[in-house]
Amino acid sequence: MGWWRWVARRAEVLFAKRRVEAELDDELRFHLEMEVREHKRTGLSPAEARRRAMVTFGGVERYKEEVRDVRGARVADDLMQDVRVAVRSLTKQPAFLAAVLTTLAVGIGGSVAIYAVLDATVFAALPYPEADRLVTGRSTFNDGARLGPMLSAYDFYDYRDQARSFSAVGAIAPFPRRSTISQAGEPTRADVVFVTPGFFTTLGVTPLHGRDFVAEEGEPGASPAVLISEGYWRDRLGEDASVVGTTLVVSGNARTVVGVLPRTARFMVDADLWIPVVRGEGMARSRSAHNFLMVARLRADASAGVAQSELDAISDRLEDAYPDSNAGKGIVLTPARDMLAESYRGTLALLAAAVGLLLVVACANVAGLLLARGQARISEMALRSAIGARRGRLTRQLLTESTVLALGGGALGLSVAWLGQRAVLAFVSVDRIGAVAPGLSPSTVMFALTLSVGTVLFFGAIPALRTSGADASVALRGAGKVAGGVGGSRLRGGLVVAQVALTAVLLSVSGLLMRSLQELSAVDLGFNAENLLTAELDLPAFEYSPEERVAFFDDLNARLGALPDVRAVALSSMLPVRDPGNNWGIGLPGELSTPRGRSFLAFQRVVYPGYFEAMGIPLLAGRDVEPSDRDGEPRAIVISESTAERLFGEETSTGRLVDVQGQDDAHIVVGVVGDVVTDRPRSGRGPSMYYPYHRRTPALMRIALRHSGQGASVAAQVRSTLASLDPNLPLDRVLPMEDVVDASASDERALAALVAVFAAVALLLAGVGLYGVLAYQVTRRLREIGVRMALGASVADVSASVVRGGLMLVAAGLVVGVPLSLFVGRFLQAFLFGIEPADPVTYLTVSLFLAVVAAVACLLPARRASRVDPVQAFRA
Amino acid sequence: MARKADLLQGSLDLLILKTLDLEALHGWAISKRIQLLSSGVLEVNQGSLYPALYRMRDRGLIESEWAHTDEGRRVKTYRLTRKGRETLASERAGWRLFADAVDAVLSAT
Structure with missing residues (x-):
C-alpha cells in the first residue's frame, strides 16, 4: 500500500496545508520553549536563554522548508502554480479559450451522448436474473416471405413440450390489443397482451402481489384469469392490494385478477393487462398463424448451440408430421438481448x-x-x-x-x-x-x-x-x-x-x-390522408350480437355522414398505416395449401360499404361491398390490384373464385381496388383483401372521417353522436391520419x-x-x-x-x-x-x-x- | 565539557529509532535523550531533527500523536511502529557490522 500512503500524504500536503503548517509551528515552538526553559535553569537571562536556544536550533524557517521539502510539498506547490499559470494564461485569451472549450464540448459531448445511449441500451444487461441465459425463438421460412417471423401456437407447444435444453419456456404475442375494461363504473380502454403461463417465470419476474399464471390457466376449461401491471394498478385501481381475487371484465369476459406484476414485466410492448393464451382458443389453434415469440431460459448445463440443434431436430419431425403447414419451416434462437436490440x-x-x-x-x-x-x-x-x-x-x-x-x-x-x-x-x-x-x-x-x-x-x-x-x-x-x-x-x-x-x-x-x-x-399511400380523422370503437361482444352490430354501424354510419363538417365516412376493421393487422394466405381454388401453388399472403380487412370512396382508394373494376353481401354464395370479396395481378395476371378478376386461409367456403371476387400502404410507408403498397362488413361483423372497428378541416370539432361531434347511440362506448385513439403517417417515419x-x-x-x-x-x-x-x-x-x-x-x-x-x-x-x-x-x-x-x-x-x-x-x- | 562528535551521515535515524524503542517521546525529549545516552558526546543538531522525524513518519517507521504535558500543554509525541522496530533491528545489526569492521581496520598493527 506504499502508493496509497504516498497519495494520502500528497493529498494532505495539498489540501490540509494550513493545518499541517500550524502543527509544525506548534511543535517547533514547544521545542524552543523547552530549550529556553533549560537555559534559564542554568541561570541565563531570558533574552540570553532565548538567543542560545535559537542558535542551537539553527534557522527555524530553514528547517521548516526542509520539512516541506521532505514531504513533497514543493511538487504540489509547483503543480498548483502550473495550474494557476495555465488558467491565467488561458483566460487572457478568452476567444481562444471559448473556441477550444466549445469545440471540445461539442465533439466530446456528442460522442459521450451516444456512448451513454449505448451504455443504457445495448451494453446494459436486461433487468432479469441471469439474463444472459434468456433466448428467444422465431420461425424461419425457406420462402422468406413472412412478415415478422413469429411462431405458431401449435409449433410453440411442441417445442416447449419436447425440448430438454430449457429450464423454463414461455411465449408472448407481442401485439397489444386495445380492449374495453369494465369494473363497477365507466368502461375504459386498456392494452391487453397475451402470454402463455410460464412466460414471466421464464423471465424471472415475480408478482408484486398475488401469483403468476399457473399451467392449468393455459389449458381449455380453466377459469379466466388476468394479471395487471403495476402502472394500471396504481393509476386505475388505487394501489389497492385487495384487488387480487376480484373480477375485471375484459372485452366482455369476467376474469379473476390473480396478481400484480412489476414494471420489469413489460416486454417489447406496453401492456396494462396480461391474459393467458389458452391452447386451442383464439390465436392458439393453428399451426399456420404465426403470432408468438418464444422466450426460453437455457438450463445451466445447456449451451445455445445445443438448444438450437435440439430444436432443429424437433423442426424436422414437425416438417414430416405436418407437411402442409411446416414444410420448409424451422426455428432460430437468438439471445434475448440481441433480439431486443x-x-x-x-x-x-x-x-x-x-x-x-x-x-x-x-x-x-x-x-x-x-x-x-x-x-x-x-x-x-x-x-x-x-x-x-x-x-x-x-x-x-x-x-x-x-x-x-x-x-x-x-x-x-x-x-x-x-x-x-x-x-x-x-x-x-x-x-x-x-x-x-x-x-x-x-x-x-x-x-x-x-x-x-x-x-x-x-x-x-x-x-x-x-x-x-x-x-x-x-x-x-x-x-x-x-x-x-x-x-x-x-x-x-x-x-x-x-x-x-x-x-x-x-x-x-x-x-x-x-x-x-x-x-x-412522397410515397403514394394509395389513399388520401388529408383531413382524415381516425378513431376506434370496440363494441362489447356480449352486449351486441352480430345482427345488432350491423344495425349499430348502419345507424352510426348514417349519423356520422349527416354531421355538418363530415364529408365522407369510412368504417373498417383496420386502417392503412395505422393498424397493419395480420396477413393471411389467399390463392386460386385448391392451391392454397399446396407448397408450390399460386398462393401468397395478403392483408385482410373487413370494410363497410363506402369505405373505398371515403378513403380515396380507387375502384378499378367491379363494385364496392354492399349490404346485400350479407347473404349469397359464394361469399363476396374485394381484392387489391396487386392481389388480382398475382392471382390472375392480365385476366379479368371479377367473377373469379379464390380460396382464403382459415375459411372453408370459396369467395367470389366482386371488385378490384387500388393497393394501399398497410404498414409503414417504407414497406410500400402491397396485396390486400376486403370482406364485406355485413357478412363478417367484427366488434372492433376503426372509423375514418373525411372532414372539412376542423378535426377537433369533428372529434367532439363524433363523441356526442356516439353518446346518443350508446353512452357506455368509449371512443379510443382519436388521431388525425396525417399524424399517424408522420409518426410511422x-x-x-x-x-x-x-x-x-x-x-x-x-x-x-x-x-x-x-x-x-x-x-x-x-x-x-x-x-x-x-x-x-x-x-x-x-x-x-x-x-x-x-x-x-x-x-x-x-x-x-x-x-x-x-x-x-x-x-x-x-x-x-x-x-x-x-x-x-x-x-x-x-x-x-x-x-x-x-x-x-x-x-x-x-x-x-x-x-x-x-x-x-x-x-x-x-x-x- | 566532553568533546563533541559530529553525527555520521544516516546515523541520526538509527539514534531516533533506538531512543523511541524505549518509550514515546516528543521532539525536544528525543534530542535530549540522545545527548544523555551518549554522555553528551553526540549532539543532535536540533533543527535537523524535525525533517528526519517527518521523513521517518512518512516512511511509516514512526507514528505521531498529540498528547498533553503535565502542564496541560499540547505536544506531539512520536513512537515506533512495527515496521520501525524491524528497521531498528536490522539497522542495528548493520551498524554493528560496520563499526566492528572500522574498528578492526583501525586496530590493525
Whole structure:
C-alpha cells in the first residue's frame, strides 16, 4: 500500500496545508520553549536563554522548508502554480479559450451522448436474473416471405413440450390489443397482451402481489384469469392490494385478477393487462398463424448451440408430421438481448459512426487552435528558456495547460452528453422492455474523461513538444515576423483538408438520409390522408350480437355522414398505416395449401360499404361491398390490384373464385381496388383483401372521417353522436391520419435530424478551422502583402490570393471526401429508401454547399488582407 | 565539557529509532535523550531533527500523536511502529557490522 500512503500524504500536503503548517509551528515552538526553559535553569537571562536556544536550533524557517521539502510539498506547490499559470494564461485569451472549450464540448459531448445511449441500451444487461441465459425463438421460412417471423401456437407447444435444453419456456404475442375494461363504473380502454403461463417465470419476474399464471390457466376449461401491471394498478385501481381475487371484465369476459406484476414485466410492448393464451382458443389453434415469440431460459448445463440443434431436430419431425403447414419451416434462437436490440442497433451504430467523425473534425480544430497558439508563443517560450527555465518545466507547463483545457472541455462535454442522451432516447425508439433509464453511469464519465484527456494530450502534446524545443536564437530574432514555422502552417493546412473531407462524408450521409426521408414522405399511400380523422370503437361482444352490430354501424354510419363538417365516412376493421393487422394466405381454388401453388399472403380487412370512396382508394373494376353481401354464395370479396395481378395476371378478376386461409367456403371476387400502404410507408403498397362488413361483423372497428378541416370539432361531434347511440362506448385513439403517417417515419426522421445536427456542427467546425488557418496566414504574411501592395498589387489580387488558398484546401478536402463518402454510402443501403447510395444530387449539393461555406470562411481574412496598409506592415 | 562528535551521515535515524524503542517521546525529549545516552558526546543538531522525524513518519517507521504535558500543554509525541522496530533491528545489526569492521581496520598493527 506504499502508493496509497504516498497519495494520502500528497493529498494532505495539498489540501490540509494550513493545518499541517500550524502543527509544525506548534511543535517547533514547544521545542524552543523547552530549550529556553533549560537555559534559564542554568541561570541565563531570558533574552540570553532565548538567543542560545535559537542558535542551537539553527534557522527555524530553514528547517521548516526542509520539512516541506521532505514531504513533497514543493511538487504540489509547483503543480498548483502550473495550474494557476495555465488558467491565467488561458483566460487572457478568452476567444481562444471559448473556441477550444466549445469545440471540445461539442465533439466530446456528442460522442459521450451516444456512448451513454449505448451504455443504457445495448451494453446494459436486461433487468432479469441471469439474463444472459434468456433466448428467444422465431420461425424461419425457406420462402422468406413472412412478415415478422413469429411462431405458431401449435409449433410453440411442441417445442416447449419436447425440448430438454430449457429450464423454463414461455411465449408472448407481442401485439397489444386495445380492449374495453369494465369494473363497477365507466368502461375504459386498456392494452391487453397475451402470454402463455410460464412466460414471466421464464423471465424471472415475480408478482408484486398475488401469483403468476399457473399451467392449468393455459389449458381449455380453466377459469379466466388476468394479471395487471403495476402502472394500471396504481393509476386505475388505487394501489389497492385487495384487488387480487376480484373480477375485471375484459372485452366482455369476467376474469379473476390473480396478481400484480412489476414494471420489469413489460416486454417489447406496453401492456396494462396480461391474459393467458389458452391452447386451442383464439390465436392458439393453428399451426399456420404465426403470432408468438418464444422466450426460453437455457438450463445451466445447456449451451445455445445445443438448444438450437435440439430444436432443429424437433423442426424436422414437425416438417414430416405436418407437411402442409411446416414444410420448409424451422426455428432460430437468438439471445434475448440481441433480439431486443435488433430494431435499433443499426441506427445507434450509424449515430456512433457519425459522432465519431464529428469528434475527429473537432479534434482537428483543437489541434489547429493549439498549434496556432503554440506558434504564437514560440518567442515567449524561447525567451523563458533563454533566461533559464528548464525544457521539462516548460513542457510540463504546456501539458498542464492542455490538461486544464481537457478537464474543462470534458466537464462541458458531459453536460452536453447529459442533454444529448435524453434527446436520443426521446426520439429514437430504443426502449423495448421499459427498463432504459437515462443517466450518466460511472463508465460513461470515465469514457468522457478518457476521451477528453486523450484528445487534448494527443493534440496538445504535439504543439507542446514542438514549441518548447524551439531554438531560442532563431525564434527570438524571427519572432512572428518572418515565415518561420512553415511546417506548422502545412500541418494546419493538412488538418483543414482532413476536416473538409470528413465533413463532406457527414454531410453526404446526412444528405442521403434527408433525401430518403423526402422520398419516404412522397410515397403514394394509395389513399388520401388529408383531413382524415381516425378513431376506434370496440363494441362489447356480449352486449351486441352480430345482427345488432350491423344495425349499430348502419345507424352510426348514417349519423356520422349527416354531421355538418363530415364529408365522407369510412368504417373498417383496420386502417392503412395505422393498424397493419395480420396477413393471411389467399390463392386460386385448391392451391392454397399446396407448397408450390399460386398462393401468397395478403392483408385482410373487413370494410363497410363506402369505405373505398371515403378513403380515396380507387375502384378499378367491379363494385364496392354492399349490404346485400350479407347473404349469397359464394361469399363476396374485394381484392387489391396487386392481389388480382398475382392471382390472375392480365385476366379479368371479377367473377373469379379464390380460396382464403382459415375459411372453408370459396369467395367470389366482386371488385378490384387500388393497393394501399398497410404498414409503414417504407414497406410500400402491397396485396390486400376486403370482406364485406355485413357478412363478417367484427366488434372492433376503426372509423375514418373525411372532414372539412376542423378535426377537433369533428372529434367532439363524433363523441356526442356516439353518446346518443350508446353512452357506455368509449371512443379510443382519436388521431388525425396525417399524424399517424408522420409518426410511422419518426425513427427515420429522428435519425436524419440527429445526423443533420452532427453534420451541421462539423460544417461549422470545418468553417472555423478554415477561417483560423487563413486568418493566421494573413497575419504572418502581413509584410509580404504590404510589399506586394507597395509594388502595385491591387486589393482584388490580394483578396483573391487568400481566397484561392482557402478554396485549394477545400478542393483538396473534397477530392478525398467525395470518394470516401461514396465508399461509406455503400454501408448505408439499409437506411435508405428510394435513392441509391451513389445519389448524384446529394453529392453535388454537398460539394457546392461546402464550397459556399468555405468561401464565406475565406472572406473575413481576405478582407483583412485587402486592408493592409503597406506603411504599417513595414513598421510592424 | 566532553568533546563533541559530529553525527555520521544516516546515523541520526538509527539514534531516533533506538531512543523511541524505549518509550514515546516528543521532539525536544528525543534530542535530549540522545545527548544523555551518549554522555553528551553526540549532539543532535536540533533543527535537523524535525525533517528526519517527518521523513521517518512518512516512511511509516514512526507514528505521531498529540498528547498533553503535565502542564496541560499540547505536544506531539512520536513512537515506533512495527515496521520501525524491524528497521531498528536490522539497522542495528548493520551498524554493528560496520563499526566492528572500522574498528578492526583501525586496530590493525
